[in-house]
Amino acid sequence: MSRRTLLAGAGAGVAAIGFDPLTRAWADDGSLAEGDRAPGLDGELVFDEESRAAAADDFGHAVSRYPRAVLRPGSVRDVERMIRYCRARRIPVAARGQGHSTRGQAQVEEGLVIETATLDGLRVRDDRAEVGAGVRWSQVLSAALPYGLTPPVLTDYLELSVGGTLAVGGVGGTTQHHGLQVDTVVELDVVTGEGRRLRCSPRTRADLFHAVLGGLGQCAVIVGATVRLAPAPETVRQYHLYYETVEALTADQRLVLADGRFDYLEGQAQWPAGGGSGWRFMLEGVAFHEGSAPPDDDALLAGLSDTRADAEIEDLPYLDFADRLAPSVEFLKSIGAWYDPHPWWNVFVPSSEFDALAASSLAEMTQDDVGPTGVVLMYPLRRAPLGTTLPRVPDEPVVFLYALLKTATPAPGVPDNDAMVAANRALYERVRDVGGFQYPVGSIPMDHADWRAHFGPAWDDFAAAKAAHDPAGILAPGQGIF
Ligand SMILES: Cc1cc2nc3c(=O)[nH]c(=O)nc-3n(C[C@H](O)[C@H](O)[C@H](O)COP(=O)(O)OP(=O)(O)OC[C@H]3O[C@@H](n4cnc5c(N)ncnc54)[C@H](O)[C@@H]3O)c2cc1C
Structure with missing residues (x-):
C-alpha cells in the first residue's frame, strides 16, 4: 500500500x-x-x-x-x-x-x-456548551454532567457527531418538551461553500443559520456550535408498558404527550421471540428525578390502558439511561450485525394518519422484514417546540416519528439490502401521500424532483441559500439534492 x-x-x-x-x-x-x-x-x-x-x-x-x-x-x-x-x-x-x-x-x-x-474543542460555560463539530454527544454529556447539566435533547445513540446531527435535525425522547437538537442551538460557526468562515444565529445571518440547521450539509460545513444545556437529573425511573395494538399504544402516547407527565417519551413495535401472535407494542416513558424524591407511580400511570402485569419499572442513574444503547452496540459488534448493511427508514407522519399507516404497514411485515436485530420505533412529538425551518415535519400539532431500523443480515427469510431499500421507497411513497416526510438519515432513494417536493415551500429559500453560499455546488453531493 x-x-x-x-x-x-x-x-x-x-x-x-x-x-x-x-x-x-x-x-x-x-x-x-x-x-x-x-x-x-x-x-x-x-x-x-x-x-x-x-x-x-x-x-x-x-x-x-x-x-x-x-x-x-x-x-x-x-x-x-x-x-x-x-x-x-x-x-x-x-x-x-x-x-x-x-x-x-x-x-x-x-x-x-x-x-x-x-475539530474537537469542548468548553462548558454557564448553561451552554461551545463545541467543535466533530465532538460526539457522549463527550458533550461527559463534560456537562460535572456541572449538573445535560444537553436537553440527546439522540438514542450518543456516538454521533454534533455537526452530523445538527446537519439532519437530532430527535429523541425529550423532543416532546425541548424540540429537536437543532432547536437547542444558540449559534453556529460555519465555513461556507465559498470557503468563508461565518458565525450565524437566529439574529445574525438568520437565513444561513436556518439553511444550515437540518440543511444536510448543502450550504456550509458546521465547524462549531454553541448549544444550550439544561439541569441534569441524578436518576431516572423508566417505565416499559405493553400493548396489543398500535391504537392502544398511540392512545396512551397521545394522552401522556398532552399532559407532559413523562420527561422522555418513545415507543416501539416489537416482535416477540418465537413470533407469538405478531407485533406487540411498548411505550417507553421516563421520569427524571432526584434520588431523594422518587416519582409517584400512581400519578404517572393513571388512566393508562397497558397490560399492567407486564409493566417493567426500573430506576437508573441518568448517565446509564442516556448511554443505554452502549451495551447493545457492543453486543451487535460481537455478533457482527453492526457491520451488516443498514438500510434504515425514518419518517415523520401526521398524527391524524399515523395509526392507519402504522397498523397497515406492520400487518405486511414480520421481524424478518427489518432483519433479526432490526428495531421499529414509533413515538409522538409535539410540533410546538420545533422552531427551525428544517428538517421538514408535517404541519399538525402532533407528529409521529416512525422508524424501521433495518439490518440486512444474510439469513433465511431476510430480504437483502436492495430488497429492503425497494420496500423503503414503496412505504415512503405511502407516507408522502398522506403528508409525511422522510427524516433524511437513512436509505430512501430520492431524485431531484423528490427533494423539491420534500422541501415544498421551503425549497426557494433553501435553493437561494445554496446559490449564495455554495455557488460552485461542491458541498455534500452524496445527498443528491441539487
Ligand atoms: C445507531 C444509530 C442511532 C441513531 N439514533 C438517532 C437518534 O436517536 N436520533 C436522531 O435524530 N438520529 C439518530 N441517528 C441518525 C443520525 O443522527 C444521523 O445519521 C447523523 O447524521 C449521524 O451523525 P454523523 O456524525 O455520523 O453524520 P455523518 O453520517 O457523518 O453525516 C451525515 C450528513 O451530514 C453531513 N455532515 C456531517 N458533519 C457535518 C458538518 N460538520 N457540517 C455540515 N454537514 C455535516 C454529511 O456530509 C452528511 O451529509 C442514529 C444513527 C445511528 C447509526
Whole structure:
C-alpha cells in the first residue's frame, strides 16, 4: 500500500492557497511525490488507501464512493483553505462526522472528505456548551454532567457527531418538551461553500443559520456550535408498558404527550421471540428525578390502558439511561450485525394518519422484514417546540416519528439490502401521500424532483441559500439534492 500523506509543515507559507503541491496531488495522473507538503495546513491531508476506503463506507455498508483525499483539519483555517481550493477547481467536498448515515450521504466520489473528528474543542460555560463539530454527544454529556447539566435533547445513540446531527435535525425522547437538537442551538460557526468562515444565529445571518440547521450539509460545513444545556437529573425511573395494538399504544402516547407527565417519551413495535401472535407494542416513558424524591407511580400511570402485569419499572442513574444503547452496540459488534448493511427508514407522519399507516404497514411485515436485530420505533412529538425551518415535519400539532431500523443480515427469510431499500421507497411513497416526510438519515432513494417536493415551500429559500453560499455546488453531493 502506498501511503501518501501530506503533513502540514510548521511555519509553511499561508500565501500558497494556490497550493502547488496539492495541485500536483490532484493532477490527472495522480502524481504526488512521497513527502510532499501542503503549505499552511495545520492538520493532515491524506491519500492512503485505508483512509479513503474508510471514508467510502458508512453505517449502511451498501454505498461506496471513493474520495481522492481525506482532510483531518488541525484548525478551522484548514477547512477554509481546502474548501477554497476545491471551490476553485470544482472538486466536490463532503463533511463526515461519524459516518452514521446509511446511504452515502457523507461520501464523495473523486472529491475531498473532511473528517470533522479533529475539530474537537469542548468548553462548558454557564448553561451552554461551545463545541467543535466533530465532538460526539457522549463527550458533550461527559463534560456537562460535572456541572449538573445535560444537553436537553440527546439522540438514542450518543456516538454521533454534533455537526452530523445538527446537519439532519437530532430527535429523541425529550423532543416532546425541548424540540429537536437543532432547536437547542444558540449559534453556529460555519465555513461556507465559498470557503468563508461565518458565525450565524437566529439574529445574525438568520437565513444561513436556518439553511444550515437540518440543511444536510448543502450550504456550509458546521465547524462549531454553541448549544444550550439544561439541569441534569441524578436518576431516572423508566417505565416499559405493553400493548396489543398500535391504537392502544398511540392512545396512551397521545394522552401522556398532552399532559407532559413523562420527561422522555418513545415507543416501539416489537416482535416477540418465537413470533407469538405478531407485533406487540411498548411505550417507553421516563421520569427524571432526584434520588431523594422518587416519582409517584400512581400519578404517572393513571388512566393508562397497558397490560399492567407486564409493566417493567426500573430506576437508573441518568448517565446509564442516556448511554443505554452502549451495551447493545457492543453486543451487535460481537455478533457482527453492526457491520451488516443498514438500510434504515425514518419518517415523520401526521398524527391524524399515523395509526392507519402504522397498523397497515406492520400487518405486511414480520421481524424478518427489518432483519433479526432490526428495531421499529414509533413515538409522538409535539410540533410546538420545533422552531427551525428544517428538517421538514408535517404541519399538525402532533407528529409521529416512525422508524424501521433495518439490518440486512444474510439469513433465511431476510430480504437483502436492495430488497429492503425497494420496500423503503414503496412505504415512503405511502407516507408522502398522506403528508409525511422522510427524516433524511437513512436509505430512501430520492431524485431531484423528490427533494423539491420534500422541501415544498421551503425549497426557494433553501435553493437561494445554496446559490449564495455554495455557488460552485461542491458541498455534500452524496445527498443528491441539487
Ligand atoms: C445507531 C444509530 C442511532 C441513531 N439514533 C438517532 C437518534 O436517536 N436520533 C436522531 O435524530 N438520529 C439518530 N441517528 C441518525 C443520525 O443522527 C444521523 O445519521 C447523523 O447524521 C449521524 O451523525 P454523523 O456524525 O455520523 O453524520 P455523518 O453520517 O457523518 O453525516 C451525515 C450528513 O451530514 C453531513 N455532515 C456531517 N458533519 C457535518 C458538518 N460538520 N457540517 C455540515 N454537514 C455535516 C454529511 O456530509 C452528511 O451529509 C442514529 C444513527 C445511528 C447509526
